[in-house]
Amino acid sequence: MSRESTCRFAVLGMLCREPMSGYGLRSAIERSVGHFWQESYGNLYPALERMAEERLVELVPEEPSQSGRVRKVYRVTTAGRAALAEWLRRPVLPHVERNxxxxxxxxxxxxxxxxxxxxxxxxxxxxxxxxxxxxxxxxxxxxxxxxxxxxxxxxxxxxxxxxxxxxxxxxxxxxxxxxxxxxxxxxxxxxx
CATH class of the missing domain: 1.10.287 (Helix Hairpins)
Structure with a gap:
């Protein structure tokens, strides 16, 4: 399985904990699973957009901030939870560590x-x-x-x-x- 497709499951797992923005996801990943899993902004934002198109995540309606910018906050959908559960039950694919x-x-x-x-x-x-x-x-x-x-x-x-x-x-x-x-x-x- 490619890193990009595994990224989606890291995102889904984090969003099962609480709704977050892309920046919030990156911070949550660094603070929690960062010692064994990392994602770049370059992976996170496209993955979020694809998952929204696939209806695995959805945007949370938000009010504009004081700066007038609307922050995109995502939450996992029922379909997203099901996709994560299905992935969690699959066998782990062997990989060769790059050291x-x-x-x-x-x-x-x-x-x-x-x-x-x-x-x-x-x-x-x-x-x-x-x-x-x-x-x-x-x-x-x-x-x-x-x-x-x-x-x-x-x-x-x-x-x-x-x-x-x-x-x-x-x-x-x-x-x-x-x-x-x-x-x-x-x-x-x-x-x-």
Whole structure:
């Protein structure tokens, strides 16, 4: 399934929570599922227009704002809820992850262990920051919405992110050690 067609289900899921504008959708996605799913404005707005044509979403009648602009706020329709439920029941399609770090390491012999080590260290630092942020999100979600029936489902995705980042940090440590050994053996050979 293409990213564009999956975008519609991310949008439908968010609109099942509450009516939102395109900007509101983007913000809600960033705040909730952003650690494992992202959508650009370039995907959101055309998807909203197509889904409105297909009657999966509809515009909420709104009053003009103080600036005189009418903000387009969408809500999911019954047909949209049915389409989302049908998609949620389908098997997940396998995908190949596109990981630039692993691609660079695969070809790392072209630049050497020191340059590859820089890439690993950068990735490790980013993962540490993301892990800290995800721990805060996890704690905030669990504390602020204890009675929310969606919490158990949302927590599963947060836990996957936490466990994945912890595994990535362990791998970074292994990669660092291996690359440091390569750096040491390269320096020994060049000193001879």
């Amino acid at each position: 630039e770090l692993l691609l660079k390491l695969f070809f790392g012999a072209q630049v050497g262990a020191e340059d590859s080590l820089v890439q690993v260290e950068r990735s490790r630092a980013e993962a540490e920051e993301l892990l800290a942020a995800l721990h805060i999100i996890d704690e905030n979600v669990r504390q602020s919405r204890k009675s929310d029936p969606e919490l158990a489902y949302q927590h599963l995705s947060i836990r996957a992110g936490l466990i994945g980042l912890e595994a990535h940090l362990r791998w970074c440590d292994e990669a660092r050690e291996a690359l440091q050994q390569l750096t040491g053996s390269t320096k020994k050979r060049s000193a001879r």
